[in-house]
Amino acid sequence: MAQDINTKTQSNASGIERTKDSTTYIPRVDIYEADETLYILADMPGADESSVNITLEKDILTIEAGVDESIYSNLNPVYLEYGTGDYRRQFTLGNEIDRDKIEASIKNGVLKITFPKAEPLKTKKIAIQAG
Amino acid sequence: MMITLLNPERVFGTLEQDLTRAFSRRQAYPPVNVYASEEDVTLTSEIPGILPDDLDISIAGDTLTLKAERKPIELEASQTWHRRERGFGSFTRTIKLPYNIESSKVEASFDRGVLRLSLPRAESDKPRKINVRTA
Numbered sequence: 001m002a003q004d005i006n007t008k009t010q011s012n013a014s015g016i017e018r019t020k021d022s023t024t025y026i027p028r029v030d031i032y033e034a035d036e037t038l039y040i041l042a043d044m045p046g047a048d049e050s051s052v053n054i055t056l057e058k059d060i061l062t063i064e065a066g067v068d069e070s071i072y073s074n075l076n077p078v079y080l081e082y083g084t085g086d087y088r089r090q091f092t093l094g095n096e097i098d099r100d101k102i103e104a105s106i107k108n109g110v111l112k113i114t115f116p117k118a119e120p121l122k123t124k125k126i127a128i129q130a131g
Numbered sequence: 132m133m134i135t136l137l138n139p140e141r142v143f144g145t146l147e148q149d150l151t152r153a154f155s156r157r158q159a160y161p162p163v164n165v166y167a168s169e170e171d172v173t174l175t176s177e178i179p180g181i182l183p184d185d186l187d188i189s190i191a192g193d194t195l196t197l198k199a200e201r202k203p204i205e206l207e208a209s210q211t212w213h214r215r216e217r218g219f220g221s222f223t224r225t226i227k228l229p230y231n232i233e234s235s236k237v238e239a240s241f242d243r244g245v246l247r248l249s250l251p252r253a254e255s256d257k258p259r260k261i262n263v264r265t266a
Contacts, residue, residue, distance in 0.1 A: 008177075028216040028217045028218075029214055029216055029217065030204060030212075030214060030215050030216065030217045031212070031213040031214040032204070032206055032210055032211060032212050032213060033210060033211050033213060034207070034209055034210045035209050041180075041204075041217060043179045043180065043217050043244075044179065044244075045177035045178070045179040045243060045244035045245050046177070046243050046244065046245050047243060048243050068243075071175065071245070071247055072164070072166075072175065075166035075173055076166055076167060076168055077164065077165070077166050078165050078166060078167045078229070079163075079164070079165040080164045080165075081158070081159070081162035081163055081164060082162035082163075082164060082177055108179060108180055108181065108182065108241075108243065108244045109177070109178075109179030109180065109243045109244020109245065110179050110180040110244065
C-alpha cells in the first residue's frame with residue numbers, strides 16, 4: 001500500500017461555531033507553482049460544480065463545498081471508515097495573483113483552481129514638490 | 132488488508148473505531164463504508180481523482196477486491212511544489228462481505244469521486260424457510 005495516501009481530516013480548529021449541525025472536513029490539497037501560474041488541487045469527493053463555493057475577500061481565499069449525502073440514506077451501516085459532510089479551507093493569497101483571471105473546475109471530486117500571476121507591479125516614483 | 136465485517140447489529144459501536152482510528156497514524160486507502168440488509172450489500176468508497184477505467188473490481192464468493200492507481204502529478208523543471216498533501220500510488224483492498232454475492236447482478240457507479248457498488252446476495256445463499264409438516 002502506498003504510504004503517501006491519506007484520508008480526510010475533520011476540521012475543529014477554526015474556533016468559529018457553525019449553525020448547521022454537521023461535521024466539516026478539511027480537504028487535502030496540492031499546491032504548485034509555475035513561472036506564470038499557481039495551482040491548487042483539492043480532494044473533495046462527493047462535491048460537484050453546483051456545490052462548490054470559492055470566495056476571495058481581501059487576500060483570504062475560501063473554498064467551501066457541500067456534499068450530496070442522499071446516496072447514503074436509507075441504508076443500514078455495518079462498517080464505516082469515513083464520514084461525510086461539508087468541506088472548508090482557507091488560504092492567504094499574495095499580491096502577485098491577477099484576481100480577475102482566477103479559474104476553477106471540478107472533476108471526479110477533485111477541484112482545480114488556477115491563479116494566473118499579474119504583471120509585476122511597476123515602481124512608481126512620487127515627485128516631491130518644493131513648498 | 133483484510134477487513135471482516137462486524138456484527139451488523141453493532142451500528143453504534145463506532146466510537147471505539149473512531150478512537151482507534153484517531154490514534155492509528157495510517158489508515159487503509161481508500162476508505163470504504165459498508166451497508167447491509169438481508170438481501171444486499173452496498174459498498175461506497177471515496178476515491179477522488181481517478182477515472183472509472185482505472186478501477187479494477189472483482190468478486191469471488193463473499194470476497195471483494197478493489198484495485199486502483201492514483202497517478203502522481205509530475206512537475207516540469209520550471210514548476211515547484213508548495214504543498215503536497217494528496218496521496219498517490221496504487222492500492223488494493225480486500226473486503227470480506229457478510230454473504231456470497233451474485234456477481235452477475237452487481238451494479239457499480241462512480242460519480243464525483245465516490246464509488247458505489249450494489250451487491251445482491253446470491254440466491255443460493257439466501258436463507259430458506261423450511262416448512263414443518265405435522266405428521
